[in-house]
Amino acid sequence: MLARRPDDARLAVAFTFDGADVVARQGDSVAAALIASGRLACRVTPVEARPRGPWCLMGACQDCLVEVDGVPNAQGCMLAVVPGMRVATQRGARAIDASVPSAGFAIRDSTIQALEAADARDGDATVLDVAVIGAGPAGLAAATLAAESGLAVALFDEQAGVGGQVHRAITASPLARPEALGADYWAGGIGVRAFERSGSRHRAGASVWALWREADGTMALAVSTGAPLAPVSSVVRARAVIAAIGAIERPMPLPGWTLPGAMSVGGAQILLKASGIVATRGTVIAGSGPLVWLYAWQCLEAGGTIDAILDTTPRGRLAQAIRHAGAFALSRYAARGWELVRAVRARVRIVEHVESIVALGADRVTGVRFARDGAFDTLACDTLLLHQGVVPHLNLPLAAGCDVAWNERQRCFEPIVDDWGGSSVPGLWITGDGAGVAGADAAPHRGALSALSVANALGRFDADARDRKARPHRKALARALRGRAFLDAVYAPAEAFVRPGDETIACRCEEVTAGRIVAAARSGALGPNQAKTLTRCGMGPCQGRLCGPTVNALVAHACGLPFAEAGTFRQRFPVGPVTLGEVASLPASPAAIDAVVRVPDPERSSR
Amino acid sequence: MADARVDLAIVGGGLVGAAIAFGLRESGLAIAILDEGDRAYRASRGNFGLVWVQGKGAGLPAYGNWTQASAHLWPKLASDLAQATGIDVALAQPGGVHLCLSRRELDHRAAMIEALLAQRGFERYRIDMLDRDALARRLPGLGPDVVGGSWSGLDGHCNPLRLLDALHAACARAGIGYRPGAAVRAITPHRGAFALDTAAGLVHAGRVVLAAGLGNARLAPMVGLRAPVAPNQGQILALERVRPFLPVPVETLRQTDDGTVLVGDAQRDTGFDESLSTDVLAAMASRAVRMFPALAGVRVTRAWAALRVMSPDGFPIYAASRTAPGAYVATCHSGVTLAAVHAYRLAPAILAGALPADFDVYSPDRFDARAAA
Secondary structure (H helix, E strand, O other), X not given: OEEEOOOOOOOEEEEEEOOEEEEEEOOOEXXXXXXXXXXXXXXXXXXXXXXXXXXXXXXXXXXXXXXXOOEEEEEHHHOXXXXXXXXXXXXXXXXXXXXXOOOOOOOOOHHHHHHHHHHHHHHOOOOEEEEEEOOOHHHHHHHHHHHHOOOOEEEEOOOOOOOOOOOOOOOOOOOOOHHHHOHHHHHHHHHHHHHHHHOOEEEOOEEEEEEEEOOOXXXXXXXXXXXXOOOEEEEEEEEEEEEOOOEEEOOOOOOOOOOOOEEEHHHHHHHHHHHOEEEOOOEEEEEEOHHHHHHHHHHHHOOOOOOEEEEOOOOOHHHHOHHHHHHHHOOHHHHHHHHHXXXXXXXXXXXXXXXXXXXXXXXXXXXXXXXXXXXXXXXEOOEEEEEEOEEEOOHHHHHHOOOEEEEOOOOEEEEOXXXXXXXXXXXXXXXXXXXXXXXXXXXXXXXXHHHHHHHHHOOOOOHHHHHHHHHHHHHHHHHHHOOHHHHHHHHOOOHHHHOOOOOOEEEOOOOEEHHHHHHHHHOOOOOHHHHHHHHOOOOOOOOOOOOHHHHHHHHHHHHOOOHHHHOOOOOOOOOOOOEHHXXXXXXXXXXXXXXXXXXXXXXXXXX | OOOEEEEEEEEOOOHHHHHHHHHOOOOOOOEXXXXXXXXXXXXXXXXXXXXXXXXXXXXXXXXXHHHHHHHHHXXXXXXXXXXXXXXXXXXXXXXXXXXXXXXXXXXXXXXXXXXXXXXXXXXXXXXXXXXXXXXXXXXOOOOOOOOEEEEXXXXXXXXXXXXXXXXXXXXXXXXXXEEOOOOEEEEEEEOOEEEEEEOOEEEXXXXXXXXXXXXXXXXXXXXXXXXXXXXXXXXXXXXEEEOOOOOOOEOOEEEOOOOEEEEEEEEEOOOOOOOXXXXXXXXXXXXXHHHOHHHHHOEEEEEEEEEEEEOOXXXXXXXEOOOOOOEXXXXXXXXXXXXXXXXXXXXXXXXXXXXXXXXXXXXXXXXXXXXXX
């Protein structure tokens, strides 16, 4: 189970779920509050009418959709509970009341709107120097250094507070015993305090859903705030954009992974950091990667209980990684990692070299069946936390047109960037784990290097000064990267958890099984995009975030192609939730209106 | 790969090529469909999915008739596909409406429809100009900015991705070969047959049908044909699934059988550019919200741009080569609507070896005549 710590001293907040009273704590997200109250399912899927609960808790998966105060499809993990809020299960496709126009929405004639927008543009001198997207350690460092260099900077982030996922809720920790999260978590405070002093603006709760380069070379961002109850979008312009959008957990598709009660380890860690919710009896962790051990340690330190860890790291990995062991032994990872693993092993049953996993249950997880050395075993559990490493979050770079490349060592696609994070799109830098996973220690230095490059490009200082200022960061970055090759080699995902069997759901949104994707590939789909048109995989509200790596692997295998050649989904905007009304409210140029209306306007042609 | 030999090669695996192949599936010919890979300009993957009649044929009445014929044959196509493959392409032909948001738009529409129906040789059908109240009775939730529109009972829509899937599946079952990743680089007529140099090796074909969309412009001259087509960009917004609310398709807004609402519009000469433009999306979204204000709060899940295959006058090009007998070109920007006539009219004509005289109006020669005039 996942349960709230009894020593949680935050104020109680009462709301209702499907008419029943629920007591949460101030600062909880709707999704966290429901989970803490034992309600694991929050919606019924529109395709197969199956119960579903939150998976990622970081705004990516769209599995936590609920109806809030009559507004359907609200992301429960992104919305804080308020007293008296009426939350209801989202059942299937949302209804719209066609007879009642949306309250408060009035669209003006688009021609008038365009003319006004043109006026506003002419008179608008407020083009930012730098827009930074993402308030994790890379984004904070980039915004800080850019602002300290005298640039006008704004930092856009979806969450209410800074810190990103790795330092989530660092300015508002709910934990009575903060040391449970470990020193590295709290070390993020240095970057936060520097950012707060830097003069950079912070646009919290702001989701960037489109990013493009205008004809004059200015970058434009479409930013949504106020979702889901009062969403408003606006266009922000900047001379340069630094995207520090971080990583996303690699999917771990296995039978039953869509059942309520199955959740990502990263999601569980967010519940711990942001809401003080810990795993208790009945929790099994399955997977591979440093986060498994870090979360288990934090959870135990916070007073939680974990029944077992099913470690899917294949046999022989240490031997394969041995050539990187020297560097690893000298890294911070070695000392910290050893401590974590030792402490967890002392208190949790560990099953090593697990080869296959099935989540059991009809409407929610009731157990887990697993195989080791060909022998099957079953554990009863109500919570199954899955993890298979992290990969760069690619939707924004792909939609912006950035070139990406396959990283064989980390088994994922990543944006192609130069030493400073400069991407293939002029004006767009990508930094931190979003540019290739290197971890939280590396992130601030990568962010700083990108900011130095931007400041140089915008004329704040010359290349010599940039290079001089970069030196300490390059040195620190090299130190932080030490040992990563070892971790990558040990924790590369096992084939069985990358490419699921035919019956397993690969696309959680559209509930498309791996078998259908394989069949599409066999019938001639040579890549994810053809497979998508044939099966609808990747067409749902998560926009292919959760199934992208799986579809790549399935198509590559079925067509006998290298992963690199099978390629990625072709992503388009919007890359974040946005309503049609918000899109409608953006300025439309006269040329755009002409392209749509196509009726000769005697007044306009006479001008 | 060893050289492949077929009786007939269809260049292009989109809706035009697949519909022709479907129409030839019982011909007994050895047929191969040659297609590109995962990333190609695919109008068949980006289209809107209307089976649409009203308004078409202004300037070429025969095209209006051709379109009508296809709409009438569509139920047969849907049923033949369902029978052959079990795939339901979600055809619905409940009629359709074009909505006008200003007096000027409505006047323009009425004048266009009047001129269309008045053409000699045009097979007249009923198009009603409806005022706001008449529309509001049929379309719940219609926005106050809608002043009127035109209505035809012949219009409808389908699921175009499933149509493409079903055509391919039916062809595969009939033994027609599908070769993806086989972009055609060159075609050489040779002794009454054709050698096609593809990315997946040489293909020798007795006959060749060019259905390569925008690629036809490059390929047609290789077999003594012309297909001066150019890209014309359209954009589509796909909204989240909602429960059924829209009983008929609007020309720029429809609800699919799975509940998704699509908003599709815009005609832009942007060349080979499939990038979205937020100001065009804004203009489209603004009109959609004015048509149905309740959509303002519905989430946009996806958006995309795709390239229409546009001839200089907007009408299809169908032609047989005079200098390289056995070579044909077929190209249009209404691959969904015309799928039925492509399968049941065009394919048999190609099989017979000659396009009947009523295809003459679609010859690319018309562009020469126009240039000379």
